[in-house]
Amino acid sequence: MERIALSEEELEAYHPGEAITFASVMAIMVVAMMAVVVYRVFKSSKGSIKLPGGYGFEWK
Helix, strand or coil: CCCCCCCHHHHHHCCCCHHHHHHHHHHHHHHHHHHHHHHHHHHCCCEEEEECCCEEEEEC
16 A cells, blocks of 8 residues: 655644544533433432333333
């Protein structure tokens, strides 16, 4: 495999950390949303949860 040096414009346009940053922000958002859902489930005296795929939970 032959290597080709990047031009100055190509070097300035290359930002290697963008995908990692986006993935980590999305992971933190998902964890935060799940924490809120779990907190509300454990703090409520009664309720139900309907999940996609036909799964559901109910407690009284």
